[in-house]
Amino acid sequence: MTFPFSHTGSVTGPLQDPRKLRDKLVGELEKLDARKIVWTEDEVAFRGGIFRLVFSHNLLVAITSGRVKFTQESGLTHIEYRLRFTEMFIVATALVIGWIGLPMYFSKETLAHEWGFQVLCWIWIFGGNYVFTVFRFKAFIGRVVAGHE
Numbered sequence: 001m002t003f004p005f006s007h008t009g010s011v012t013g014p015l016q017d018p019r020k021l022r023d024k025l026v027g028e029l030e031k032l033d034a035r036k037i038v039w040t041e042d043e044v045a046f047r048g049g050i051f052r053l054v055f056s057h058n059l060l061v062a063i064t065s066g067r068v069k070f071t072q073e074s075g076l077t078h079i080e081y082r083l084r085f086t087e088m089f090i091v092a093t094a095l096v097i098g099w100i101g102l103p104m105y106f107s108k109e110t111l112a113h114e115w116g117f118q119v120l121c122w123i124w125i126f127g128g129n130y131v132f133t134v135f136r137f138k139a140f141i142g143r144v145v146a147g148h149e
Helices: 018-031 086-106 115-147
Strands: 006-014 035-039 043-047 065-073 076-084
Touching (some): 018 043, 018 065, 018 076, 076 115
Antiparallel strands (some): 006 076, 035 043
16 A cells, blocks of 8 residues: 555665664654554564554654564665554544534535535645654654664
């Protein structure tokens, strides 16, 4: 699956011990209150999501689950990640339909039957969270790589 359900990205950094890098990432994910963190030699899987008791600015709120894989090649460490946004997709769609779409449909206003406004609201709610989270997660992985010693 691709947009809007998931995003795949990568970061490349200096050659590092993948186990130490993995341990650093696990520690940072624990600070973000990630659920079900599972790791192997070269991979970390985690769950985030909107249905956790965290502040709304928590990086993992929009991310339903994620997987980060470490590989080494040509003297560099490559970090590939895949993020899923299923919960945010469902919540944003339900908000637009339930709190915006239905009241507009039953109102007498001129916008009542305009799908364009609802699409704009969905792009604002889901798209904004998606884009901000993609950029923030890439920066987060970059900080983990740079902060590793």
